[in-house]
Amino acid sequence: MEIEYAIVHDLQKLKGGQPTIKHREELLPKTEGLSTLFTNLHSLYHRKVTKGLGRFDKDTKTFRFSTFLDIFINSNNGQSFIDFTKASLNLLKDRIANENLATGGYLLFISYIENVDRFIFITILRQTTGCVINKDLDIDKAKHLEMDKLHIGCQIDISTWKNTPQNQYITFIKGRATQTTPQYFLKAIGCDEFANSALQTTELIRAINDFAEQEEYSKGKKQELKQIIFDYCTDRDNILLDSLSQIVSDNEPQKFLEFINQGDYKIGNGFEPHKTHLKKLKEIKASGEGIQLKFPASMLGTRIQLDENGNKVTINDPPESITRVLRDES
Secondary structure, eight states, X not given: OEEEEEEEEXXXXXXXXXXXXEOOOSOOOOOHHHHHHHHHHHHHHHHTXXXXXXXXXXXXXXXXXXXXXXXXHHHOSHHHHHHHHHHHHHHHHHHHTTOTTOOOEEEEEEEEEETTEEXXXXXXXXXEEEEEEOTTSOEEEEEEEOOSOOSSEEEEXXXXXXXXXXXXXXXXXXXXXXGBOOHHHHHHHTEEEOOOHHHHHHHHHHHHHHHHHHTTOOHHHHHHHHHHHHHHHHTOXXXXXXXXXXXXXXXXXXXXXXXXXXXXXXOOTTBOOOHHHHGGGTEEEEEETTXXXXXXXXXXXXXXXXXXXXXXXXXXXXXXXXXXXXXXXX
């Protein structure tokens, strides 16, 4: 990853009070400290944070964030980045002013490049009080950034936004309760949450297959995993990825969640499973050249076999009803 531009602004608000802002007028220097901070935040965001998906709202008069971002993208220089972040901070200030219980923090903006694609990373950092041992070996209180968790933040895939805007290109923190990015933040950036249950269910199945392949599961264990996930998802209207990850691997409850976050899977936390697509975990359907196959996935490799060259399908112990029809038509 290559950091292009980075800056932090101060947005403070007491519960029940009005927000105040303090701008930084210059970009953050590209120091080792900044690099370490971003690496840690980026890792935490992608490895352990459950996320939602979204796109910019088409109403750019009401939601002006994307307009300010577009100006920066077209200008692509340090000053335009600073101007974009200041304008964004003002949008957030207006939104948070009406939230009695909301508090502020340090708003960190980073523009970076990864694998030739550009991203914007935004998060609100807060300070906490801890202890340090000073040079006299006394214990003092000291404030430091909370680096073990993220509550509010998003990442915008600029390349996808510009090249394939019909796809979802915003991810945002979407965990449980206080760990969920609040609506005032999403409204400030003009994020319209993506809720295509069919696509997200299909992506979940793809992730399950890829995960089983990475873990080198046997065919039997892979089918067992699919059955477990099918049973879990069938009884729920809302799929939380951290809970799902726990049933995939109870010894390493975060493993599947981290696998999804590190891969290119368009799955948001708290999505509604698509019941028809969910059946693909238990059922295999295929057709071509007038031939149709439909059978329980558990039969693949036992009753239904595909040879190594992929040019012959064998049905072992076929039902009498099938053999009778074939016999009569022979």
